[in-house]
Structure formats: structure tokens, C-alpha cells
Amino acid sequence: MIDPIVLKGFRDSLPSEEIPKKNIERKLESVFEGFGFVPIDTPVLEYESVLLGKGGGETDKQIFHFEDNGGRKVAMRFDLTVPFARFLALHHDTLPIPFKRYHIAKAWRGENPQKGRYREFIQCDFDIVGVDNAEADFEILSLMYASFRAMGIQNVCFHVANRAIFNDFLETIDVKDKSIEILRAVDKLRKIGKDEVKSILLSLTGDEEKSEMIISFITSGDKKNFLETLDSIVSLIGRETENTERMRRIHSYLKAAAIDSFFVYDPSITRGLDYYTGIVYETFLTDFEAIGSVCSGGRYNNLASLYTKENLPGVGASIGLDRLLAALSELKSPLVSNQSSADCVVLYKSGEDEKAVMTAFSLRMKGLKTDVYLLPEKKAKAQYEYAEKLKIPYALSFKDGLFVVKNLKTRQTSETDSLERVIELCR
């Protein structure tokens, strides 16, 4: 006998988890397509050199990689961004530009599992490639808003900042050459606190005043008023720049769309990844900020440059579906509970087999989601437990040539000889 276990950091998805996951994926896909975004897919396995962006040398320990039977060094994708960059380099000639794509799929990392973190996880990415303007930035922000709205999540706050504006400021205080290191330090603010960040900044700049100014910058504004925060940033920089002007423009679109109340300017958002060049954002559920950002991204203007000379500026975001599902489950959202598999289950006694399967078949062909319990020899208790486990709201049985429809919550029954009436009763 082989032990039927799964690998550490991996898990099965039971119907009670998979039904809400699918529902959320479908809602998101419908929103993405409503914005004219198209789906793509890429292979789970790629050349290791393609995914790691280098010819060889040390391999990241967090990546699942191996030599295949043909002696190729291959790896499982660890996000959807790198394969997308490779995809763009390979296909940009044939794609419509601007290219607006979404991709919902699994990725794998060998990191140590923690609460809500697994070695196999689902990413949900959407990007616009081929445009570098405020309209494209707004398009992604409004799609983020529409996505959460479609999921029925109103208590959401999008924290927006702009890495180019941060660089404008670093230029003002003459430390732009340390930009990447400073960004990485600032990105840790939420984790390690102001004092720790300041001491890293001090070691980077060697200047108490400048470190203090960077801290002031990233904590400027009260996050209440987008434009006031932007104004205070402009005064720290000492001038309007094309980047601050773009943020004003983006804000004017948010306002015109009457969704500006969901967005705050939060200069502490920088995103750890090196490839961002403009607007960046993270998304917090206001009822559960502690779980962290559930949708993050930004503008990157050289994503595919490892693979092509073609200039392909882009802007996009990624929803971490597993974290979002964990949060919704914690918040007891109706989105992740009370999901039934069918509208109705046919329960029958031995001898009624043909009537049962034919009634189920007819109801299904007429569009009612119908299950049929296939073990008539079992006791009524087992039959009702089956319906309860699947959260099916109505049971259909047979009595004296009539259909009996039972509401399994109220225990109320109705009798009818008409299938159409059965459908009405079960909806």
C-alpha cells in the first residue's frame, strides 16, 4: 500500500475550496474581457536560462529546476511575468499593439511554506504592453477597481505611488546613484519599521539629513487626500516634473470616473522588484490589512529587454489569488461559502431508477442544475446528508405519480405533475 500523501507545501483543492476559486476566476475573466483584455498561456516548463535571465552559474534555490530526459536544463515557472516577457519577445511581430493580456495560472517556488504561502500558487496577471502614457496607467487602475467590485469587495484601498517621482526626489537631494539600494531599504518600511530603515539609509547615504529627508518623503501625506500628498511631495522635490504631472492626470481620470475615493497616494509604496520605472501600487483589504497586498504591480519600461531589442513599455498588476481566497475565507465572505453544486438533487427508491435518471436528464436538458443520488438502496438519512454536504437547496422525489419538491432548509414540500413547475420551485 502506498501512502497517499502530497508534498510539503502543496495541497489538494477540495470542492469546497475549488468552487469559490473557480467562481472568482470566472468573475475576473469576465471583467478582464469586458475591458478588451485577451487570455494567453505559456508552458509551465521553460529553459532555465530563459527563466533566470542568465547563461548559467548559480541557480536560485527557490526554483524547481532539473535536467530533462533530453539533457536540457529546465525549470518550472516561478511567476507569470518572466514567461510573459519571453512571450512578448517571441511574438510581438504578430500581436496587436497595444497588447492587453491576462493570464491566470499556477507558478511554483520552493520556499519554506508559511501560513497562506505555498510552493504551488495561482497568479492572476493583467498587463498593457506597447504604451507609455497616463491613459494606460489609468486603464490598469480602473481594471483593478472593477475586478474587486466584480468580486463584491467594496472595502478595498489601492495604495499608489510612483517610482520615477521618488527618483526625481533622490535627484533633488543628490543620491540618485544609490537609487536601487535606497528603494530596497524603503520597501522594508512596513516590515522593519522607520528606525531600522533610517539606519540602513544612513549607511547608504552617509548623511543624517538626507536619510531624514528620505524618511520624510516616504511618510509624507496623511493618505487621506491624494492631491495634498502629491503637493507635499512636489514641494519636497522642489518642482513639478513630468512624472508628478502624469500622476495629476491619472488622478483626474480617477476623479472623473468617481472612483478616486478608493485610491490613496502612499509614498511608502516602492515595490521591491528592480524592473518598475513609473507608477507602482499595492492593494489592501481594509477589513484585513494584515494579510498584506492582494494585488500589486506597476509600470515597467524594459521588461522584455533580456530577450529582444524591441522597446516594449508596459504597465500591469497581479492578483495573488491564494492570499485573496485566504482573506475572504477569514472574513467569512459569502463569495467563499454557501456554494452549492446543484440547484436540486433527485432522491429515489429502488425500482424508481428509470424515472429518476430520466427526470434528472430532462431537468438538465432544460437547464436546471440537477444532481441525482445514485444509491437508492441507502437510507433516507444518508441521502439527505449527501445533499447537505453539497449544500444543495432542493430535493426532488416521487410520490403517487407526482414530483415532490422539498426545500431542504425550511423542510417545506410542494407537489406538482409539471417539470416546468419543478424548475420554478428550485430557482
Next chain:
Amino acid sequence: MIDPIVLKGFRDSLPSEEIPKKNIERKLESVFEGFGFVPIDTPVLEYESVLLGKGGGETDKQIFHFEDNGGRKVAMRFDLTVPFARFLALHHDTLPIPFKRYHIAKAWRGENPQKGRYREFIQCDFDIVGVDNAEADFEILSLMYASFRAMGIQNVCFHVANRAIFNDFLETIDVKDKSIEILRAVDKLRKIGKDEVKSILLSLTGDEEKSEMIISFITSGDKKNFLETLDSIVSLIGRETENTERMRRIHSYLKAAAIDSFFVYDPSITRGLDYYTGIVYETFLTDFEAIGSVCSGGRYNNLASLYTKENLPGVGASIGLDRLLAALSELKSPLVSNQSSADCVVLYKSGEDEKAVMTAFSLRMKGLKTDVYLLPEKKAKAQYEYAEKLKIPYALSFKDGLFVVKNLKTRQTSETDSLERVIELCR
């Protein structure tokens, strides 16, 4: 610069392929759920010993397997059946029984790529576990019918046989001890022809007459009439058995549901896999039989026995989505062509930016699938080419304070000042 290539036997899915694939998956999921089937998912990676069903020894060369960073021997799933057996063994205590699940996901095999065969492919499985009766068998057959109907495929023929009936026959002619080898030989009939099969049978049975009888059995019936074929099989066996009676019962259900014309009894269908114990079936597109079976399966009564002592009889089927898509594309099915990404695309000139993005936002919030071309500085030609590439049927632009809706096929234009009218025009 890194070459942006994909691995041999793998491929990207461009929107022109991914849109129809998603549409077909959604149609299938909707049918499955309409029958009360629930979705599950399992990890892509499992212990190699779990997937191969043995403690060690020689590893199948067709499997992608490796040692992970923790020194575990792991492998990528090569189908959805083995992980499902493992899943059942692990979770049967908490699952509703009968358990009706579907699973649409990728699997991987390192076999040499051929036309329509890839190292990464999508399986679409649906099964009922926990019941061994004709009603469950019919449930799967009727779900197969409903699936192809939902995809708009009427020219389909389900070839049904029964391995237990074949064994009844082998018992009659006293060669049941060679059952598995004989089944494997018979399974090759379509590939290697009658004469080759007969010579294998002769070497297995050592008996000319018995080999001849087996050939007669598997070629009996003209596939025109289900019951006549069954009758001729019964006469070859010499008696009715519980298995032939079950097939009669299944046929009576197909007839009562008025879908019997889609099913033929084809005794040459045996399925190569050892685990089938009852009904088996393959599905052929009558316009393109050469591509092979697009949906196959059968009854297996000991699937999870490697992992648990629990008796879990099951019946199910699997649609090979890649093969089906290849066939539909070859047949120029409307299902895989003329798929637009949006109902309408907003085309605008520089200076109209705010009007453009706000109109798009409003149309999207009102439910019209709306794209907006984000490069107003490009020439009209480029803008129309974009719409054409994405097969978007209508373009919206602005003129003298009015919306201009252009049908991109007929070139007809209509002007209006009402967004509601725009939506009407684009639908």
C-alpha cells in the same frame, strides 16, 4: 541577449488559440456543473512513488521527474487519473459519496512530439465514484452526449463496449487466464489490422479456432444497431450474463432519453489500460474519424486500491482538449474562429484622451465589452488594423460632440449622443 525560445514539444497559446480554448472549457464546466459535478484540483508535482504506483526501480522515461531541493523524488503528473486515485484515498472520509467530480488541467509526458501531440497537454476528466450500477454508467454517457451538444458538435458517435462482457466471452472459450494480454492485442486492431492481431492471438492462445472466434467477437455486429450487436455477442457467449443485462439496461436509458442514435455497440473497443472492469467507450467525430478518439473512458472498480483498502468503484471519461481543438480547427468550426475580444473599440485623436478613457470606462461599467486603443498619435490605418487583428466588430469615435459607431465589416456609421444607443448599436 537570451534567445526567447520554448522547449521542444511545448508551445505558447496565443489569444487566437486561448480564447476558443477558454470558451470550450467554460461550456464544459457549465455542463458538468449542470449535472451536479463539482471541481477539484490536485498538485502538479507529486511524490514519484505515488504517481508511478511503486516503491522505486526503473522510472518511466516518459515522465518528467527529478529530485527536489529537499532531496525528495518528485514527478509532474502525466494524467489526472492517478492523482485522482490518490486524492480519493486521502479524502474519501470527508467527500460526499457518490462523489462526482470534474478536473480540467494540464499534464505532462516526455514522449516524442507528433502532429497534435505535445509534451504539455490538457485533460478534462469527469468521474462518478462510489457506485457500481447502470444508472451511474448512463450518467457518464449522457454527460458525454451533453458535453458535445454544448460545444455545438452534433456529428459525434460514441463507441461503447464492455470489458466484463469480453471476459464473459473469454471464459466461454476457456482463455480467460490470458485476458489482459488478449485485451492488449485486440486494442491494436485499428492500428495494425485484423491479420496482425490474429497472429498475436494465435501465439497467445496457441489455438487457430479460438483466435478466429476472438476476431469474430470483436468484429461482430455492423455497428448500426446496438441491440442486434448485443444479441450476436450474447449468442457468441452462449448466454445472457449480468454484464450483458446491464448493457441492455443502459441502452434502454439511452433510448428513453432519445439519444441512442449517437451510440453504437462496438466490440472492438477495449481500451489499452488495465484498470477498466466494465463499460468502456471512445468518441469519434464523424467528420474527422482519423484524428482518433476525442473522449474515452470506462468503468474501473479498483482505481484507488494502490493507496487504500476502501472499495471505491468508479466510472468516468476524459476529453483530450488539445486533440479536440486541433480537430475543430481543421474542420473550420465557428467554435474556434471569429472570436472577438471585445464588442467595441474606442478610437480617438490626441486631445480627446479624457473623453475616450471616460467613455470606455462608462461603457464597461454598463456591461459592454469595450477596448480602447491607447495610441491616439498613430494613423487611422494602424488603429483599424488593431481592431481587425482582434476581430472587434465595432469602432466608436467622437465627432461634433456625438458618438460615431462604425460597423467595421459593412463600414456603415451611425451617430448618437446617447451611450445607451451606443450599446444597442454594438450588440
